[in-house]
Amino acid sequence: MYLEIPKKLRPFVEQAHLVGEQVFRPISRKYDAKEHEYPVELDMLAAVVDGMNQSGSADGAGASKLKREKSGEGVRNGANMSTALGLTELCWGDCGLALTIPRQGLGNAAITAVANEEQLARFNRRWAAMAITEPNAGSDSASIRTTARLDGDQYVLNGEKIFVTSGSRADLIVVWATLDPSLGRAAIKSFVVEAGTPGMEVARLEHKLGIKASDTATILLTDCRIPKENLLGDPEIRTGAGFAGVMQTFDNTRPLVAAMAVGVARAALERTRELLAEAGDQADFSRSPLRSTAAEAEIYRMEAELEAARLLTLRAAWMADNGIPNSKEASIAKAKAGRVGNAITLRCLQLAGSLGSTETELLEKWARDSKILDIFEGTQQIQLLIIARRLLGKSSSELK
């Protein structure tokens, strides 16, 4: 047993940290203020990230590398772990910017998880966004109403998608749609739509609480025709097989959102510790919490929660790297890191007083940014449902 960041991934983590520190932090406030403006600095970064992913470790990192590994000889610290570690550092820099790095979209992870070989080759190195949520179907993604109808060699898509991260920036949109609304989950498939395809339009961009550097689009699909080869995975409706195909993505991406939450929270906690040190509080673990100042004890509690969230995240990633089913553990990581990350940024804001709530510091921004991490990729409550169903052996109709 050894729960340290592996030596071979340390150079990669340091690189990612430098990006967070030297590329993201200097422009963090700028794109928070200029919502919807494309961060041009990221084009150059995207190339660097591609390079980092290839050089950082033998296994690579990034959204397009996330595959549950086959179990082979020995322990692996692979793409799931390196991506998680890298994202933590990038989000320590700026979470919104990390979300809008070209070619690192959630859609890329979805393609990797369910695409066949031909599709993998065709969509390689394209930037893919993910369109799941609808105005009337958020967490309840089984009841989406966007339809896909086979017409000759094409699928015809109709519906409205909201909360599409980078929906106006990506090359591809992975759209969840149902082949037959009467058949429930088994009929839900994911479809790749090229940006610019007639019938797909970006209707608007959201104005949000945080992660403003990352655009969030509403996308309308009106008789949008795509080649039938753009359906990802199995085109057959297999009732009973359930959601497995499309949901697989989440086992791999939930630990990544957890990793992001860890990064934002660490940024807030580190900065708060600096500010407290200037105010004369030294949280150096030399006295028990009961004998520390109230502020120090608060820091210790947050450190403990953050450490727990970080390790639960690495556990889920490690399991994925080693071919161990991790659905429960991925949700545990997401639930813990999501709520802890948010709570830490909020408490840090309060500890810093007016420095925490004013715009000279980034603490107020992190407090806004972190909230989304307890919501997207499955809210806190959805994670608890998943965990509880696993623990209690319940179906989704028993434990609703």
Next chain:
Amino acid sequence: MSTALAGLRIFSGSPFVQRQGWLKPAERVAATASQQGFAAASAIARGLASRGRGESPERLANRPRAELFDLNVSEEELMVRETAQRFARDVLRPAAHEADTKCAPPAEFGGALADLALGPMAIPESFGGAASESTSVTSALIAEDLAWGDAGQALAALAPIAVASALVRWGSSAQQAAYLPAFAEETPPRASFAVSEPRALFDPAELRTRAAARGNRYVLHGEKSLVVGAEAADYFLVTAELLGHGPQLFIVARSEAGVSASREPALGARAAGFGRVRFDGVELDASALVGEAAGAVDYEELIARNRVAVSSLMVGVGQAVLDYVTPYVNDRVAFGEPISNRQSVAFMVANLAIEIDAMRMVTWRAAARLERGMNAKREAYLAHLLATEKGLELASSGVQLLGGHGYTKEHPVERFYRDLMALSTVYGGALV
């Protein structure tokens, strides 16, 4: 199944026992609950000064740093774990209620415990044990598994082992030669750490128990609480502030003039036999100071090892809570369906699982760092803090999920409640 028979089954399955060839006839196993008595310990202590001077003490090697993040337990850890888990399930858990009431493990406890070979596992081969390298992770896992069975008995079992492992780590060669071989015996010496002091806001970094040097002797004043097996102990390892040198460890026989021990049962972990120990001007030979000289004991590391052990115990009790409430909420029907069909119930169970795993991960990381000789002061501190914070939540939820039934002694969750809360105040007792 009687405890002795259960113990026998575990005994024959214990990898350490098999390797060491300690398999003994059943009647002997059943009969070895007899104690060595403190006379032997005192005799050893008196003879200390004249023995083993100049030789270097035995130390266990740290395990090398690993290359990869790895949550796997080794084959050896797994074997030990399985033995500990069987023991917890077949011996500790069935005896837990009575041991809690009586504030002591059952009479046959010692014999059954011998099968676990905890003592031999902690001490080097040259003293009759089986240890060659640091096994903090194994110790953490054993603490977790035993506490799943029963926290109080787990503490009773681990307290002497903590004394042994401290002497392995920091004792002088003379102290090692005098004290360690006894831990290879089937029944370990009755020894215990004395760290906690009876006052609010106690912090192990600020001890009020004091030792003063007087010539080549020390005089000890102070009072310790939550000392495991205090009344029955042969000797204690006492943490005390030595003027000019910071906190030190002293070996103090209970028979010394000025030492008085009394029962002081706690809310939980009662089978540990907690008590207070007073030291009123106890005069100690120079050889009572652990190590060759003042400063030999890394006190911060000692506390870190204790914090990780206590966290491990709390993880074990937390897991016991989860394992008990899970089938209960599935079986318990209200309003025509299992109460686990309700989110308000199911989410409490999910949160138990989340926080237990959280505690476990932080605890394991600290243990793994200690095992490899890495500084773990911060990690152990965090593990302990998290365990005490979340332990409260686990304790409360465990009872709450059973409603009124949880409040009665028909179910063990009220004991888990008390055990978790008592453990959260314990310093001393166990080390990894």
